[in-house]
Amino acid sequence: MTDQPAPENPEGDEPIKQRKNGLYPAVSDELAENMKSGWADTELRDLRPIPQAQETARRRAELSARFPGERLVIPAGNLKTRSNDTEYAFRASTEYAYLTGDQTQDGVLVLEPAGDGHEATLHLLPRSDRENGEFWLDGMGELWVGRRNSLTEAERLYGMPCADVRELAAALAQATGPVRVVRGHDAGVEAALTDKVTAERDEELRIFVSEQRLVKDAFEIGELQKAVDSTVRGFEDVVKVLDKAEATSERYIEGTFFLRARVEGNDIGYGSICAAGPHATTLHWVRNDGPVRSGELLLLDAGVETHTLYTADVTRTLPVNGRYDELQRKIYDAVYEAQEAGIAAVKPGAKFRDFHDASQRVLAEKLVEWGLVEGPVERVIELGLQRRWTLHGTGHMLGMDVHDCAVARTEAYVDGVLEPGMVLTVEPGLYFQADDLTVPEEYRGIGVRIEDDILVTEDGNRNLSAGLPRTSADVEAWMAGLKG
Numbered sequence: 001m002t003d004q005p006a007p008e009n010p011e012g013d014e015p016i017k018q019r020k021n022g023l024y025p026a027v028s029d030e031l032a033e034n035m036k037s038g039w040a041d042t043e044l045r046d047l048r049p050i051p052q053a054q055e056t057a058r059r060r061a062e063l064s065a066r067f068p069g070e071r072l073v074i075p076a077g078n079l080k081t082r083s084n085d086t087e088y089a090f091r092a093s094t095e096y097a098y099l100t101g102d103q104t105q106d107g108v109l110v111l112e113p114a115g116d117g118h119e120a121t122l123h124l125l126p127r128s129d130r131e132n133g134e135f136w137l138d139g140m141g142e143l144w145v146g147r148r149n150s151l152t153e154a155e156r157l158y159g160m161p162c163a164d165v166r167e168l169a170a171a172l173a174q175a176t177g178p179v180r181v182v183r184g185h186d187a188g189v190e191a192a193l194t195d196k197v198t199a200e201r202d203e204e205l206r207i208f209v210s211e212q213r214l215v216k217d218a219f220e221i222g223e224l225q226k227a228v229d230s231t232v233r234g235f236e237d238v239v240k241v242l243d244k245a246e247a248t249s250e251r252y253i254e255g256t257f258f259l260r261a262r263v264e265g266n267d268i269g270y271g272s273i274c275a276a277g278p279h280a281t282t283l284h285w286v287r288n289d290g291p292v293r294s295g296e297l298l299l300l301d302a303g304v305e306t307h308t309l310y311t312a313d314v315t316r317t318l319p320v321n322g323r324y325d326e327l328q329r330k331i332y333d334a335v336y337e338a339q340e341a342g343i344a345a346v347k348p349g350a351k352f353r354d355f356h357d358a359s360q361r362v363l364a365e366k367l368v369e370w371g372l373v374e375g376p377v378e379r380v381i382e383l384g385l386q387r388r389w390t391l392h393g394t395g396h397m398l399g400m401d402v403h404d405c406a407v408a409r410t411e412a413y414v415d416g417v418l419e420p421g422m423v424l425t426v427e428p429g430l431y432f433q434a435d436d437l438t439v440p441e442e443y444r445g446i447g448v449r450i451e452d453d454i455l456v457t458e459d460g461n462r463n464l465s466a467g468l469p470r471t472s473a474d475v476e477a478w479m480a481g482l483k484g
Contacts, residue, residue: 027133027137032133035130035133035136036130036131036133039130042147043150043152043153044149044150044153047153047156047157048156048157049156049157049158049159050101050157050158051219052101052219052308053101053157053158053159055217055219055220056098056099056100056101056158056159057159057160058217059098059099059212060099060109060111060118060120061117062212063099063111063208063209063212064111064117064118065117066208067180067205067208068113068116068117069113069177069178070113070177070178070179070180071110071111071112071113071175071177071178071179071180072109072110072111072118072179072180072181072205073108073109073110073111073172073179073180073181073182073189073193074093074095074096074099074108074109074110074111074181074182074209075093075096075107075108075109075181075182075185075186075189076092076093076096076097076102076103076104076105076106076107076108076185076186077090077091077092077093077096077105077106077185077186078105078106078185078186078187078188079105085139089267090103090104090105091103091267091309092104092105092107092309093182093184093185094213094309094400094401094404095182095206095209096108096109096182096185097308097309097400098209098212098213098400099209100122100158100160101157101158101308102122102124102154102157102158103309104124104125104148104149105125106124106125106165106186107122107123107124107125107165108122108123108165108168108186108189109121109122109123110123110168113177119161120160120161121160121161121162121163122154122155122158122160122161122162122163123162123163123164123165123167123168124148124149124151124154124162124163124164124165125148125164125165125166126148126150126151126164127142127147127148127149127150128141128142128143128148151163151164168189168192169188169189169191169192170192172189172192172193172196173192173193175193175196178201179193179196179197180197180201180202180204180205181193181197181202181205182202182205182206182209183199183202183206203407206407207407207408207409210405210406210407210408211405211408211409211412211413213397213399213400213404213405214397214405214408214412214413214416214419214422215419215420215421215422216399216421216422216423216455217421220310220399220423221421221423221455223306223308223310224310224312224398224399224423224453224455224464225464226265226306226310227265227269227303227304227305227306227310227311227312228312228314228453228464228465228467229467230260230261230264230265230304230306230312231260231302231303231304231312231314231465232314232465232467232468233260233264234256234257234260234261234302234304235257235300235302235314235316235468236482237256237257237259237260238253238256238257238300239318239478239479239482239483240482240483241253241256242292242298242318242320242483245276245292246292246293246294246320248292249288249289249290249291249292250274250275250276250279250287250288250289250290250291250292251274251288251289252292253272253274253276253288253292253298253300254272254274254288257272257274257300257302258272260304261304261305264304265304265305265306265307266305266306266307266308266309267305268302268303268304268305268311269303269304269305269311269312269313269402270303270311270313270402271284271286272286272288272300272301272302273285273286273288273299273300273301273302273315274288274298274300274302275288275290275298275299275300275301275447276290276291276292276293276296276297276298276299276320277290277291277292277293277296277297277445278433278434278444278445278446278447279299279447280297280298280299280317280431280446280447280448280449281431281432281433281434281445281446281447282447283391283392283431285299292320293320294320294321295320295321295325296319296320297317297318297319297320297324297328297446297447297448298317298318298319298320299315299316299317299447299448299449300315300316300317300318301313301314301315301449301451302314302315303402309400310399310400311398311399311400311401311402312398312453312464312465313398313402313425313427313451313453314451314452314453314465314468315427315449315450315451316450316451316468316470316475317332317335317447317448317449317450318475318479319475319476319479322476322479322480322483323476324472324475324476327442327443327446328446328448329472331430331432331443331446331448332448332450332472333471333472334362334363334366334430335363335428335429335430335448335449335450336450336470336471336472337362337366338358338359338360338362338363338366338428339359339426339427339428339450339452339470341358341359341361341362342355342356342358342359342394342395342426342428343355343426343452343454343461343463344358345357345358346418346424346426346454346456346460346461347418347456347459347460347461348418348419348420348456348457348458348459348460349417349418350417350418351415351416351417351418352413352414352415352416352417352418352424353414353415355394355395355424355426356393356394356395359394359426359428360381360386360390360394360428361377361381362428363386363389363390363428363430364377364380364381364385364386365377366430367380367386367389368380372389372438372439372443373385373386373388388436388438389430389431389432389439390428390429390430390431391429391431392429394426394427394428395424395425395426395427395451395454396424396425397413397422397423397424398423398424398425398453399423418456419456420456420457420458421455421456422455422456423453423454423455423456423464424453424454424456425451425452425453425454426451426452426454427449427450427451427452428449428450429447429448429449429450430446430447430448431446431447431448431449432444432445432446432447433445450470452464452465452466452468452470453465
């Protein structure tokens, strides 16, 4: 990776004269003058609105109606330093991307009160200035990091006026009247509004946008299906290379799935859990540096994120050698039965908690049946004794975040009622820790989870990830076909 220059005067009229730690010579006037001219016009004039432009406009209208007469500020966020002069890959804030469709760093959506509603303006970085040398002497100039859309191009793409974001902080500092901002993404924007906002009012804005996402529109459902379909192919990729993973480590599985995510989507939607053997009992095992052994299980929890930032979230627990042994099959089939009960409970009008309760009851029954916990089942459930081995909730909302709508109010989400258009995971599991002396030795180190992405429909539900087999017999047949 080449070193990037640092500008001394990025906004002045004179050419930027750059040095960095004494490693670079000063730019001569002749070179600076030469770099100003001789560049082709690259303005894009045949752009069409992004596919979700109508949906983002509708979302902004809903937001406007909720907060009449108030200025609303929703930032995309800024780059975060990884080390020295390198940054992490940028991912726009969910609130910003949901309301605009844009994903560029430093962007800010502002809804200004106007009449009975609001006027939306998207504040973005414009094209790099070639007259003052910004485009090649600034480390964030287009020669270094790539072309940006012009403000005119952005207006065509996103269907709203666009302005230079570098002028926004000063304008916000002068603003009057009530203001709300989505916090945690842009310190500069928040600093400009320090005396104008309160944490409580700002949290109300964040909560509202989170609850907007509870019910997905047709565009979102289509994107989630794309994410799931790519994820299915990623799981197939992994099965085909399990022999190579055995010769290396869980990292081979992680890298294999990541390739599919990057080729067909934007990225992985979250850190892939590639947990082989006893690592499967660690819920968020993302180190992925352990061995992969024949005769053990692989718990693969992974999801592709689409270019519009919608992610799948799917888990399968696979026998590394293609065949479950007797105990592995017993535990797997119990989790499958629990998942079937959970999925059956997903329907319009049901409580969100119903599918969790249905799955937990099945698992509690199995644990009593196996003699691992003393019954009756009602006692086990009342005291939550099954949780030693079930550990987590049975699912969550899914969308632009893998745990979508996370700041929604309890009464709207966890204590809420399912509606058509909601998408959630159903993912029961059983986990017997390697050091758990309360279970027979042969159980220890076995972890099983099965997870699918379920759309609530008008008359029940649809499994978006049905392309992956779920029964133990079907998993074995599927793996044999891919390996053969």
